[in-house]
Amino acid sequence: MRADAMAEPYPVTTLETDALEVARLLAKERLPGIVVTDADGRPHSILGAAQVVRFLVPSYMREDPSLAAVVDESFADRAADALSGVPVGRLLTERPVELPVVAPDDTILEVAATMDRTRCPLVAVVVNDQVTGVVTASRLLEFALLKP
């Protein structure tokens, strides 16, 4: 089993895309995350939906979580404003989750070992510096356990 046979298309965004647009896509498609590339389409990292949520939590609340219980509910009101005009790159946390990369002819075992090593549930299949598809952990299990 080659990596490209397991790979699936996966939504991709760039570091410069408007964060509100990306957050709406994550919400609408109920995606756990999206692949982020640089302006040249080279894989950069993953933006998880949880990182978007994190960006929306005010910093004073991070220091005193008990405030979340007493503050007036303005989360939904603030959310779109907070994301609008912000490039995706600003939402990536201090240490962005580096997107692990495999070659199209890597074996299922190489993909699994890469997932293991990087502790990342998504691996990008890359040809000529471009992301051609993604293998998720559950997709890999599908090929390991369900395909004859």
Place this chain on the structure above:
Amino acid sequence: MRADAMAEPYPVTTLETDALEVARLLAKERLPGIVVTDADGRPHSILGAAQVVRFLVPSYMREDPSLAAVVDESFADRAADALSGVPVGRLLTERPVELPVVAPDDTILEVAATMDRTRCPLVAVVVNDQVTGVVTASRLLEFALLKP
């Protein structure tokens, strides 16, 4: 917006369930993870599909990843055998990902702050020690950005 209005049913397993059964469910439903409870149904942790993959990578390969490229492809052959008869609890890594918990009447902001604090993209809504549903990060974004 209350936590229970956002919560959705989410597949649940226990620490004692056979790992092969759970891995097949993750593969078949293409789930990124599953909620693990103890024998009494109390929330314990999350088992991500990537942790199952990790369990399937032989330890000698973890020490020398280059071996993955040269070893004969036996991953799919070994996978079902390696998981069969193993309780889910054994697949949880050294430090299991603790499942963050909220009350049904917690606000969207409290759920977001909990997600932020725990760095976990899944939050369980718990009533009387039982998981009644789960809020994912993308679900939370849906309510923050798409629901009027």
